[in-house]
Amino acid sequence: MTPAVEIRDLHKSFGDLHVLKGIDLDVQQGEAVVLLGSSGSGKSTLLRCINFMEEPNDGRIRINGDLIGAERGGKMVYRENELCKLRTRVGMVFQHFNLFPHMTVLENVMEGQVVVLGRSKAEARDKALAQLARVGLEEKAPEYPSRLSGGQKQRVAIARALAMDPEVMLFDEVTSALDPELVGEVLKTMRQLAEEGMTMVCVTHEIGFAYHVANKVCFLQDGQILEQGEPHKVLKTPETSRVRDFLDGHSLFKLPD
C-alpha cells in the first residue's frame, strides 16, 4: 500500500543552521506517528516540512503517492498554488491554537471550506457542525473563541483542520500551551481520531500518549532520526543511551506504583 507520507533524504537549513540532515520517514495510512526529541532536534521543522509551512532545501516528499513539487536541474521547485492545494490535504494544528478571533467558532470551522475549497455555505455549515460534534463542542458554535478555555480552543482548531477532509493531520505540540488539567481533553480527542483511522503525525512531549496511541515513535537527535519503531520498543527498551537519558529525564519524578 502507498504510504500516506513518504519522506526521502529531507534536508532543511535556516541560513547556516543545518536543521534537518537527511530524514527518511514513512507514515502508513491510518498510522499515528509521534516525533520525540529535545528542543532543537528538528522535530517541529520536520513536521512543518510535511505541509510545506517550511520549504525543504533538498529531498522528496510524497503525499499518498503524489510527489510534491517539480524537479528542475536536480532541485525541487514548488509553486505556491500547488502548495496551497497540498495544505488542504494535510491539516495542521498549532501549539497556540491560532483561531481567528474575529469569527465565531462555527465561522472558524467554515472559513477554509468556503474560501479555499469553494463549498456552499450550507454544506460548509453542516460539515462544520459535524466536526464540532466530533470534538464535543457543537454547542459552542455561536461563541467567539475568546469565550472558550484553552482546551476547547484547541479542539475547535482540530475541528477546523478536520473540516477540510485532510488525508493527514499534523499536530505541533498541541498540548504544550495548555493548563495541565486541560491537556487530557485534547489528548482524548486525538486518541479518538487515531482510533477512527486518521493518519497522524504528532510532535509532543506526552510520552504516555506516544506509548498508548502511537503506532510508531521516532526519536530525533540533531536533525536525524536516531531511533524509530513501535512505542513499547523505543520507549521501554531503547537501543541508545541518548534515548534512555531523554526518557529518564521525563520520568524523573514519577509517582510510585
Add this chain to the structure above:
Amino acid sequence: MHNWDFAATLGDIDFLLLGLWNTLQVFGLALVFGIPLGLAIALGRMSRIPVLSQLCSFVIEFFRTTPPLVQLFWFFFALPILISVQMTPFVASVLTFSIQSSAFFAEIFRGGINSIDKGQWEAAKAIGMTRPVCLRRIILPQAVKRMIPAFAERSIELLKTTTLISTVSYADLMFQANELASKTFRPLEVYTVVAVMYFFLILVFSQLTILLEHRLARSGEGTLR
C-alpha cells in the same frame, strides 16, 4: 470691549455653509482615494520585492516630511507646467490631500497589519489560503479594528489641514470665512462661527468613529476592553 454682533455673519450663513460643503467634498474624496492608496502603499512597503518596498518607503517619507502647503503649491503651480495639465484648485486640493494622507494611512495600515500575531498567517496558510486571501479574510478585518483610533486621529488632522486649500482660492469654509470677514468687517464673529462649525463637524466625526469602534468590538477582539 468688543461689541459682539452676529447679525451680519448669521445673515450670510448660507455663504459659510457652502464653504463647509466644499470642505467636506475635499475631505471626503481625500479619504475615498487616500485610504485604498494608503493600503496599496503599505502593502508595497511590506513587499518582498526590494525595489517596490524602497519606492513605497520613499513616497511615505517624502509626503510625511514635506509641509502640506508646499505640496499643495507644488501640485497647483508646478505640475501644470511640468506635464501641461489643466489644474483647478479643486483637483489640486483633492490630489494633494489624497496622496498626502495616503502616506500617513499607509503607516497606520502597516502598523495594524504588523500588530497581528504571526500565528494568524500560519493558521490561514495551513488551511490552504494564499497570502492575498489571508490578508483580506483574516488579517485586515482584525487589523482595521485596531487601526480605528489612529485612523480617526489622522482624519481629524486631515480635516483641519484642508483649511490650507483656501490659499489656492478654493472656496472651502476657511476661504468663505475670509471673504465674509472682509465683506462684513466682522472677523471676530465670522471666525468664531467658523470655529464652532469645525468643532461640531469634528465632534460628530469622532463620535461616529467611537460608535464604529463599539460596533466592531462586539465581534471578538478590538481596541475596547
